[in-house]
Amino acid sequence: xxxxxxxxxxxxxxxxxxxxxxxxxxxxxxxxxxxxxxxxxxxxxxxxxxxxxxxxxxxxxxxxxxxxxxxxxxxxxxxxxxxxxxxxxxxxxxxxxxxxxxxxxxxxxxxxxxxxxxxxxxxxxxxxxxxxxxxxxxxxxxxxxxxxxxxxxxxxxxxxxxxxxxxxxxxxxxxxxxxxxxxxxxxxxxxxxxxxxxxxxxxxxxxxxxxxxxxxxxxxxxxxxxxxxxxxxxxxxxxxxxxxxxxxxxxxxxxxxxxxxxxxxxx
Amino acid sequence: xxxxxxxxxxxxxxxxxxxxxxxxxxxxxxxxxxxxxxxxxxxxxxxxxxxxxxxxxxxxxxxxxxxxxxxxxxxxxxxxxxxxxxxxxxxxxxxxxxxxxxxxxxxxxxxxxxxxxxxxxxxxxxxxxxxxxxxxxxxxxxxxxxxxxxxxxxxxxxxxxxxxxxxxxxxxxxxxxxxxxxxxxxxxxxxxxxxxxxxxxxxxxxxxxxxxxxxxxxxxxxxxxxxxxxxxxxxxxxxxxxxxxxxx
Numbered sequence: 309x310x311x312x313x314x315x316x317x318x319x320x321x322x323x324x325x326x327x328x329x330x331x332x333x334x335x336x337x338x339x340x341x342x343x344x345x346x347x348x349x350x351x352x353x354x355x356x357x358x359x360x361x362x363x364x365x366x367x368x369x370x371x372x373x374x375x376x377x378x379x380x381x382x383x384x385x386x387x388x389x390x391x392x393x394x395x396x397x398x399x400x401x402x403x404x405x406x407x408x409x410x411x412x413x414x415x416x417x418x419x420x421x422x423x424x425x426x427x428x429x430x431x432x433x434x435x436x437x438x439x440x441x442x443x444x445x446x447x448x449x450x451x452x453x454x455x456x457x458x459x460x461x462x463x464x465x466x467x468x469x470x471x472x473x474x475x476x477x478x479x480x481x482x483x484x485x486x487x488x489x490x491x492x493x494x495x496x497x498x499x500x501x502x503x504x505x506x507x508x509x510x511x512x513x514x515x516x517x518x519x520x521x522x523x524x525x526x527x528x529x530x531x532x533x534x535x536x537x538x539x540x541x542x543x544x545x546x547x548x549x550x551x552x553x554x555x556x557x558x559x560x561x562x563x564x565x566x567x568x569x570x571x572x573x574x575x
Numbered sequence: 576x577x578x579x580x581x582x583x584x585x586x587x588x589x590x591x592x593x594x595x596x597x598x599x600x601x602x603x604x605x606x607x608x609x610x611x612x613x614x615x616x617x618x619x620x621x622x623x624x625x626x627x628x629x630x631x632x633x634x635x636x637x638x639x640x641x642x643x644x645x646x647x648x649x650x651x652x653x654x655x656x657x658x659x660x661x662x663x664x665x666x667x668x669x670x671x672x673x674x675x676x677x678x679x680x681x682x683x684x685x686x687x688x689x690x691x692x693x694x695x696x697x698x699x700x701x702x703x704x705x706x707x708x709x710x711x712x713x714x715x716x717x718x719x720x721x722x723x724x725x726x727x728x729x730x731x732x733x734x735x736x737x738x739x740x741x742x743x744x745x746x747x748x749x750x751x752x753x754x755x756x757x758x759x760x761x762x763x764x765x766x767x768x769x770x771x772x773x774x775x776x777x778x779x780x781x782x783x784x785x786x787x788x789x790x791x792x793x794x795x796x797x798x799x800x801x802x803x804x805x806x807x808x809x810x811x812x813x814x815x816x817x818x819x820x821x822x823x
Binding site: 336337339455458459461462463465466467468469470471472513516517518519520521522 | 627630631632645647648649651654655656657659660661662663665666667670671672695715721
């Protein structure tokens with residue numbers, strides 16, 4: 309009925325949505341959307357390195373994104389610059405370095421559009437294994453650090469005082485962010501990954517009154533976005549990333565219509 | 576001494592410096608099981624800082640903290656919660672520990688806010704929120720309770736009831752309490768040990784000893800001496816003069 313590549317893309321996309329759902333909630337709660345952008349932009353550098361040294365793309369992106377996150381934490385400690393300036397500095401300089409390196413890699417055929425916006429044709433069986441095993445590990449780790457991470461998201465001092473070690477949870481979460489970007493870059497593209505994290509979670513916020521519900525709706529929203537997005541990508545021959553994000557935007561707009569009702573329920 | 580086993584947290588000459596300014600220094604105190612230790616002192620005297628040192632929130636401190644329990648309940652003085660989170664009172668009760676539904680209901684009933692259980696945390700009034708904070712801290716049956724002005728914003732009758740509740744909890748759970756309070760009356764009647772802070776420990780001891788201390792009188796002035804009379808009156812059942820009360 310469908311071509312193999314499309315089935316692969318579906319399996320990949322659904323796997324990604326399962327992971328971006330809960331992680332995206334934390335991105336929204338902890339106000340990390342620019343942090344996500346920064347890691348995603350640095351992913352371009354990771355991709356170019358993967359091509360240069362014939363490494364696995366996901367692994368290379370994971371390493372570079374984690375490295376950028378570490379540099380960010382160090383810069384925050386050692387400079388007086390505000391967080392958003394540091395994020396901008398790292399995002400654009402790593403993007404620039406990545407683009408310059410691409411310029412040197414003239415011997416490789418490079419699909420820059422696919423890199424920026426995702427390419428469902430590019431998903432291989434190996435990628436599926438990476439996405440699903442990587443995704444399972446990410447979700448497992450997130451479950452393990454859920455309590456301290458969530459408690460410190462609500463209030464850092466309460467979490468610290470009552471012995472939950474929020475600093476360790478935060479550091480681990482940073483690595484999870486790098487990992488989710490690494491597994492979803494081929495599919496969604498580096499310019500739109502943060503959208504995949506934020507938009508379903510934002511949609512879920514509009515219709516939830518508890519954290520558990522928000523995570524659940526965020527996952528459902530992500531899955532629906534992938535299904536809708538990929539089918540329309542196939543139908544209208546558009547890039548997979550923008551199609552998925554547009555689908556999630558439509559869901560977000562629909563959730564706005566529901567807001568009045570949910571406010572009524574709360575009171 | 577068997578009292579060593581009952582020590583929950585011990586500060587040895589502890590202090591904390593921020594931006595080259597000492598917030599508090601040279602504090603030594605011990606909180607033991609079943610005892611209430613109260614910190615008093617003017618604004619900016621380092622009461623909350625001392626509590627945070629005891630809780631291990633501040634790292635890189637001078638001196639040392641020995642903490643012998645991990646079952647801690649904390650009611651902070653200021654709490655800023657981000658309302659991007661959809662959070663009900665019920666979710667908040669489960670924040671740092673998975674406690675049983677009955678324990679949640681019991682704690683919320685004790686602080687008089689059981690009817691708010693499924694309300695969104697962002698919709699509570701200041702006093703209601705304060706009661707939820709206390710309920711959360713006691714529901715996990717902690718060994719050490721740190722209460723930083725726990726009844727702020729609570730109405731007057733509620734205030735008295737909550738202090739009675741705190742006293743009762745200290746007795747029934749046999750937990751140690753580190754209390755920060757501006758209500759000198761409560762401090763002097765319900766506390767085992769008082770530490771009067773003003774950037775350093777200006778005096779400490781039993782409520783009676785502290786009330787008689789001259790530095791304490793200078794810090795709190797008129798109000799302090801009134802409290803002293805209240806205190807003496809309350810315990811003056813053997814008609815002794817001041818000197819004899821001091822022996823008690």
